[in-house]
Amino acid sequence: MLVALAAISQLAQAEDWSDTYIGYRTGSTFAEPYITSDIGKDIINFSHVGGYAYGTNFFNIDLLMSDSKDPAGAGSSEGAQEAYVVYRNTIDLQKVSGQSFKFGPVRDAGVTLGFDWNTKNDAGYNSKKRMLVAGPTLMIDVPGFLDVGLYELWESNAPYNTFTQVATPRYSYSPHPMLSLAWGIPLGSLPLSFEGFADFITPKGPDEFGNNTAAETNIDMQVMYDIGSAVGVAPKKFKIGFEYQYWQNKFGNNASVVPGATAHTPMVRMEYHF
Secondary structure, eight states: OHHHHHHHHHHHHTOSEEEEEEEEEEEEEEOOTTOOSOEEEEEEEEEEEEEETTEEEEEEEEEEEEOTTSBSSTTOOSBOEEEEEEEEEEEEHHHHHSOOOOBTTEEEEEEEEEEEEEEEOOSSOOOOOEEEEEEEEEEEOSSSEEEEEEEEEEEEEOOEETTTTEEOOOEEOOOEEEEEEEEEEEOTTSSEEEEEEEEEEOOOSBOTTSOBOOOEEEEEEEEEEEOHHHHTSOTTSEEEEEEEEEEESGGGOOTTTSTTOEEEEEEEEEEEEO
16 A cells, blocks of 8 residues: 555656545445445545646545444444555557547547555455456546546455355456446536546456356446635635445345345535645
8 A cells, every 4th residue: 555655656746737635425325235234434535636748647545434334343343444445547649649539529538557456344255356457548528527438357356254254265257348437527607516437347257156246337426516715715625515326236246136235325525635
């Protein structure tokens, strides 16, 4: 983790522009596979996006803290804790080649490389996800940005069940594609923006226990209000808003047979940009 932060710090020093913020969001109806009750979570995140000579970098760390309905271990009254890291580097083909890739609604194209990394200390699974991501990205010509990517995913995990005390050796799923959208669009002249992402992921073959996985839909979107003018500070510093996440067949678990595999989660979100 420290190595990754150091690398991001070095990249940021070479960037032409950047936006870095600390955020907080909270909700009471999160879901986790095989847990039948709604789960409350508090999430703190550090996020950075920046542009350099040949493209853009995006880096995010979520620190997720569950309530006791998602316990930290068998018989524990403490909630589980999780760290989830995402990094994406999109190489801008126009900047690299000097040629235009504009056509129709597309203003530019790129190649995206990156990874996901997580660790969690929950009772039943103790995820240790590692995932590489690569594929083309189209930048759509809209106010703000709308990026559409088609990526190949190489995912593995090495779970540990604290109930049975059984550790599963690291297991690699079948490589599988994901259609991914990410956007940040201002809403007219108002100090409001519509932001978020949507991932549509195909089944990734049998899981480490031999069960067939299902296609996932994960849509996370928010309307954010820039409250700078209302509180007498510079614009684009403080944002508050409402966020909603819909996640069907979470982690590839089939919601028709696995309880807790579909989430409908409203959240309150706050951000400080610096």
